[in-house]
Amino acid sequence: MFYRARAGSKLGGQAANFIGAAVLIAVVANLIEVLLVWNMLNQAGTGWRTAVAAAATIKFSAIAVGATGIFAFFAIVLRNTIGKCRRVRRWRRTERASILEILRSFKVFRWLGLGAGEGARPAPWWNGVLAPKAWPEPTANQAAVKEAMKDSGQPFKAVIENQRSWQRAYSVPGVTAALKRRTEPLRALCLSGGGVRSACVSMGAMQVFSKPCSATGPVASSSTGRKKAATLLDGLDYVISVSGGGYAAGARLLAVQRQLVDPTQKREEQLEGDELKPKPNIVDISERFEEGSAEFDHIRRGSSYLADSPLGLIRALAEVFKNLVASLAIIFSVPVIAGSVAGLLLAVVPIAAFPPISSKSSAAGSNTPQSASLVTHPGAYWAVGVFAVLAVLCTVYVLITEWRSNSRCSERRMIHALGLARANALFALVIFALTIALPALMLLCSAPGSHTPSSAGGAFAALSGVVGVNYVAALVAIVWRDRHKLSKSIGTQSSPRLLKRLLPPEVVSLLLTLATLALLSVVWLALLGSFAAGAFQFCAQTGWGERVLNVPPQVWWLGGLAFVALFLGFADVTSLSLHPFYRRCLARTFAVRRVKGQAAQYDDAEPTWLHLYGRTTNGPEFVFACSATISGPDKPAPGLNAVSFVMSADYVGGPELGWFHTDKLFQAASPRIRRDLTVEAAVAVSGAAFASAMGRQNKGVEKLLAISGARLGTWLPNPNFVRQLRESTAPNGSGSDPLPRVWPKSLPSIRGGGYLYREILGINDRDARLVQVTDGGHYDNSGLVEALRRRCRLIIVIDGGGDPPPLPVGLTDALRLARYELGVEVTLNRTGPYSVESITPGSGKQFAKDDALASLNSRITRGAVVQGAITYPAAAGLDESTGTLIFAKAVLSERCPFWLLTYAASTPIFPHDPTSDQWFTEAQFAAYTSLGRIIAEEAVGCLRVLKPLDSLTGRRPAGNGLPPTPPSSPAQVSSKTLN
Secondary structure, eight states, X not given: OHHHHTOSSHHHHHHHHHHHHHHHHHHHHHHHHHHHHHHHHHSOOHHHHHHHHHHXXXXXXXXXXXXXXXXXXXXXXXXXXXXXXXXXXXXXXXXXXXXXXXXXXXXHHHHTTSSTTSSOOOOOGGGTSXXXXXXXXXXXXXXXXXXXXXXXXXXXXXXXXXXXXXXXXXXXXXXXXXXXXXXXXXXXXXXXXXXXHHHHHHHHHHHHHTSOOGGGOSEEEOTTSOEEEOOTTTTOSEEEEETHHHHHHHHHHHHTOOOOSOTTXXXXXXXOTTTOOOOOOSSOGGGSSOTTOHHHHHHHHTSSOSOSSHHHHHHHHHHHHHHHHHHHHHHHHHHHHHHHHHHHHHHHSOOOSSOXXXXXXXXXXXXXXXXXXXXXXXXXXXXXXXXXXXXXXXHHHHHHHHHHOOSHHHHHHHHHHHHHHHHHHHHHHXXXXXXXXXXXXHHHHHSTTOOSOOSHHHHHHHHHHHHHHHHXXXXXXXXXXXXXXXXXXXXXXXXXXXXXXXXXXHHHHHHHHHHHHHHHHHHHHHHHXXXXXXXXXXXXXXXXXXXXXXXXXXXXXXXXXXXXXXXXXXXXXXXXXXXXXXXXXXXXXXXEEEETTEEEEOXXXXXXXXXXXXXXXXXXXXXXXXXXXXXXXXXXXXXXXXXXXXXXXXXXXXXXXXXXEHHHHHXXXXXXXXXXXXXXXXHHHHTOOOOSOOXXXXXXXXXXXXXXXXXXXXXXXXXXXXXHHHHHTSTTOSTTOSSOOOOOSSOOSSXXXXXXXXXXXXXXXXXXXXXXXXXXXXXXXXXXXXXXXXXXXXXXXXXXXXXXXXXXXXXXXXXXXXXXXXXXXXXXXXXXXXXXXXXXXXXXXXXXXXXXXXXXXXXXXXXXXXXXXXXXXXXXXXXXXXXXXXXXXXXXXXXXXXXXXXXXXXXXXXXOOOTTOOOOOHHHHHHHHHHHHHHHHHHHHHHHHOOOGGGGTTSOGXXXXXXXXXXXXXXXXXXXXXX
16 A cells, blocks of 8 residues: 555556555465365365465465565655655755754654644745746737637637647746737747757857847847947847757857856865856857857867767767666666576475476475476466456456446446456466466576576677677667668659558557567566576575575676676666767867857866856847657657757746746756756757657667667656646645555656666656656757747747758648647748748759759759748737748758859768768868858848838837848848859
8 A cells, every 4th residue: 555655657556556456366365275275185186286276376476466565665765765865955955954943844753743833844845846837818809819719700718718728838937928028029049950060050140140230120238238239149039949059059158158166166165056146147149159269169170079089989989888788787687686586486486387497407306395396387377267267257247238238337337347357367467477488488598409698608698799789780770860861862862662652650660669679578588587597496406505605606797797787777877878978078069168268168067057057148048949758648649759848047848748947946856867957968958869769750769779878868857747746735635636646755866777668668657757858859850839839929940950852841840830739820932032942952043064063953042041921829829920930941052152062062962961970070060150151141131121010000010029121222141152
């Protein structure tokens, strides 16, 4: 009951119910066994012996299941103790609570009446960490609401109720309040994903947006107090970045931060992260990373950030190998330990249907206690049959009830009967596994002709082979994931194969996943059977009390391996992944500030806490778009497999799971999780392209990446869990939780080996304490959906995603997602200037056949910018429901200078280098940053010629979110083009 009440998930509650039923079955089976023994002593016959053996088999199998509840009990007690100690430590540090006040906070003291009601008790951490709901507030006099009421013929309340899902999707803290405070609409810049390719494009684009220009508004005040012309970048409300775009955004953000922690200070002199206060930025974000600046040159020199030398490449490969070994040790520690325990128990408790090892492998005498385990026990088959028959009877009862009646009472009886049928079938499978399947596996692994290792050298060779195969497979999966995009980019894609024509992509992905898990299962079962057979044979030959120290050397070697694996099982799986290495590599290149005219890299000992270093004094809010994986009944639509999850200085979370206050989450989290609440970590998580779950980009190799340790994502606290915890502890009851339970009162201190198994098996519960967070491109690679979610009416998207021509797949995916999740309709210009037609390859001015650049005719475009009209639904709650989208795509346009066109002619893949290429050369860096400037200049030109949105309604154009139109004719884009 203790385990049942404190199960942390629905699956855990079901497991607790099963364990409780097993305990009851063990008690009943023991009573039946006693009665049968009494009858056997009074009546002769082999039937009674078989019945007694079947009852004993059921009893011991149920005890084995019930014993897992004991381990769960101690695990829960340990979890609660650690959580309580952390809360006490935090209370004593932050509020300087005395020992007496701390003791009064314990229930045992209040139950005893010692100090009850005296002094204040610490407020539960979960009461203040969640941000309140911030749904839009539509009114009946808004134009979009009136139009919806007219189209549907329904009243206001019915219209809003029908759009409740859309309204919930707009839940972003602070947006509704911001819209009420201001007269101008919100404006956002979106920087798409695409690795270092997109980072270079975004870096170049932001250099253009940082220039003082008449199209960017009136004179404004900078954070240093000097007057200067405002820039487009400084005038934005949001900079929303995904993956590679986050590299550039994070670099801009960190370049203007003051140093809050001095790494040279002694540890006792340094303030904790929750004791520090944010400081004003050094300068505005537009005043860094100019062309020719020291920090821009620093990134140019480090554009091959993963490995820029043979030694660096060896170090990167060693990281992959280290994580592979650690992951395999965690995975295979379970069969090593479970197999050894199972083998010993089968030797002591004779319930196996047949001897688990061959007769040639055992030398036990006929009078030893272990000899009973070396003969057949047909009672095991009867034990399986009992529960199989019960399952069939329950199913037959359901069929008869369904035939006889359709009343509500009969429906309830059918549901209960089906539950009993499933429970009996599951227990039959448990007995079958313990008494038949496991002995058969042990017999197979201990057979003389078996290929399983029987010595230390053989085991080491087998494990080395498994590690080697997985290592090569992981490297191939990492490098080969962009092969389809690569072939499309250079125009060499072949016709689809027969398999792809017959099977949908989702089915192919599932088949590849199953194949990966099947291979892992074979190795896992081989280890389980080998260790179980070895333990059984050792016990059968020597017994429990004979010379334990005279164990063969190979057994001690394998025991040491099991101990190391068990230790790694309690290590943090994020620390044993590629995430820390990836984060450090990004920080060495992109975490830089200007000091005395030189680029100074951030010290590794300076933590860039997100709630402190993620702010700008006089600039936009930086949002790092990630995605969270959800499985089970609450999973998102098929093919998407991920929900929105963002990280910013003020809030962490998403509308699907809920929102945290970033600073309060930092206070509540353990030190290990705090390391993932930094700007550097947010950049790395937003770009975590390799993970065990990759949303819409699932390719079927994700489980292989999880097994190999090639994971870039992390596990962060789940707002939905904290919400349910708060509701369950509220005075009015247990909230909306359908499963009454005592929720864990703390967040995990480490993410142990169990989280690795969750990644492999795809267990990502909506109400778990932690949620798996990965690349934002697994949800939306453009960042456009997050800008629309914040109800911005001017959105500029810099797309360096490298979509294979001729279709802008990243844009259309975002438009489709926005239409179905937010109800937003975006209409793109199909023809004319700034249209879809202008970014189509081959639409640009053609070169003569004898021209050296004639090979570019099929790739060159007329332009790089597409203008679109945004229309928000009634659920958005906007007074003005229309806006403008400026989409700038990294394409080879006719505006490119001669040197860039020449580079493109010599590099057929440009500008679609695969995301897996994170080793950019000087030429690649220059080409993509220049391309970013060119498309940004064209986007500024598009802004200058736009008509004010409100001119159609007769209102003042000052509130349309666009820069004022210059009095003179619009200036031409400054980049030189080749005619």
